[in-house]
Amino acid sequence: MKEYTKEFAAWAVSVTYTDIPSPVIDMMKKCLLDTLGCAAAGSGQCEIRNLIRGAMNPDESGKADVWFLGETAPLSTALLINGAMNHAVELDDLHKPSKIHAGTVIVPSILTVGSLYNIDGKELLTAMAVGYEVMLRTAIAIGVDSHRRRGWHGTATCGAFGAAAAIGHIMGLNGLQMANAFGLAGTSTGGLMAYTADGSMSKRYHAGMAAMHGYLAAVSARAGFTGPTYVFEAPDGGYGHAASDKSDLEELVKDLSETWHCKDMGHKFYACCGHIHQAIDCALKIRNENGLKPEDIEAVMVTTYDVAGMSWGFSELPKNTVEAQFSFPYAVSAALVDGQAFIPQFAPERLTDPLINSLAMKVTVNTSDKFTSLYPNQWASGVEVKAKDQTYYTEVIGAKGDPVNPLSEQEIEDKFRSLSGGRFSNEQQNEMIAAIYNIERSESIAVIENLMRG
Known part of the structure; x- marks a missing residue:
């Protein structure tokens, strides 16, 4: 049995900033700006206010910031809320071949956890690219069409793997620890398309849930708690068999570091599916x-x-x-x-x-x-x-915003300004745009963190 999980995990921990092609770095910056605009707009939506009321214990604080609230919460709670608000206005980035919204899971993962680890700009971009790539490759490998027809929401089901990879990279996991994190992420993941029956709010919940489960998987693996290190390929209960009728696990590791699927992200121009x-x-x-x-x-x-x-x-x-x-x-x-x-x-x-x-x-x-x-x-x-x-x-x-008809850099900036106008002043918007486009030169992500606190 080929050890896809361990090979995939070994790659995820080995990637450095210099390994990532410049078009991927440029795309990650665009996705970061786009995602934070979505979070700013989503933070005021009724479903996010409901989630905050339900998930935030007024007697319980923590180390992690809940974006735009000016309060802290336990890390898992902050990840749940920060992830959900990115997904609340249906304008988050989209990768067609995998049918995945990666930014809504990966960006809150790296910013919420990265702020506690005092990461620099290069590590932010590296962990982001690793998280995106793991999430997208997982979706492609399991067979997006079959997975969807079974009633699964890929952003949720594949998101926990991406979040574990991004957070695990920040934590400095080794290859075996990352394989265990993948195993724990796989055994805890979920996310059903049943929201299409009544328009429930669970789709928003999925993104935060994936970020939260990815974090719990990474931190548990770091502490020595083991997960199935054959989580993708195991004949009995492996993710490839359980999640789809048409998986091709070779897609997990095919041309790693040569082909970067995350360079082909699209950015939505309309606030709907x-x-x-x-x-x-x-x-x-x-x-x-x-x-x-x-x-x-x-x-x-x-x-x-x-x-x-x-x-x-x-x-x-x-x-x-x-x-x-x-x-x-x-x-x-x-x-x-x-x-x-x-x-x-x-x-x-x-x-x-x-x-x-x-x-x-x-x-x-x-x-x-x-x-x-x-x-x-x-x-x-x-x-x-x-x-x-x-x-x-x-x-x-390929609609406007699709990689074959992409939004220009100016259009992405305009979209960010439109979405974040209710949270940021014009001066703060300029500061955020400049910080993101020059983030690899920064020894800290504090500028972004401070703006997101509200």
Whole structure:
């Protein structure tokens, strides 16, 4: 039996800053800025306020900062909350081949734990790249399509491995300790897609849960508590068998240090599920090029790939923000009405908008073999709009923000400013942007830490 777990772990502990190609370093900086913007926006969402009330014991403080709250908590609690707030507005980074939101798990892991270890900027970027790569490779290896069809949420299930790798790197684990950390992360991971049935808040919880479990795995392994060091490949209960029907564990270790999947992260431009973004691009293109008004539209037909349509093609009007963010009919209709699909379009008060809802009832969603055959490496959709006097059709492979149609550095900065305006002054935003883009020169991450305290 090939020892995939130990080989993967040995690589994770061996990576140094000089091993990481400059395009990966540049991408990590973009992802760091993008993720912290999402956290700033997410920190004020009702589900995060609920989580804080539930998880924070007023009689219990700790060493770790809860972002923007100005309070401390036990490290595991801070990781749970900080991770969840990154995921709360559905704008966090996305890797298509693995269907993973890595930043929402890895960034709070390295900043929350790294602040206690007084790491420097180079270690921040190194641990971040290692965590991202472990998380993405785990998802690719287990077979993202089969994993999803079993009802698993990959950001949660694979996130604990990435968090353990990033935190373990910061702690200076050796190869055997990291293999044990992977084993403990695998045996504690979880995250079900059942939130699609009622739009519950559990999807937000998943990201913080993964960060928390990754930390507990790393700190336990460091103390000598063992986990299964064959966690991926074990014939009985190995993650590859348990999580998917189509795993290929060779993807865990294939071309390590030569191929960096994390250089191909995408950055979301719309505040909803990434599977819907291609359809939104199509709808906006038809709307803007033809001057269509909602009252002119008689029917809208979305064609997409199987995995997207099976969960998010439902026709019922959304009852809450999560359902709206995962509804093709609502999101496409909001874009056609407002010309945008950002946070305001999914706010609770917009969910009863009669113009959006009347148009949403005219939207049908179908799947095609053509688009399904491209998934997961390419995400594509087509939209047909029947107006009173004409029918329009267009299709998109790779929406705005996708690596094939990436946001520019300026657009990422603009997105950060838009998301963080409620938490940071313009001067603080400038300070954060400068700190992140020059973080490898810094002997401390204190500038970022201080701004995130609120």
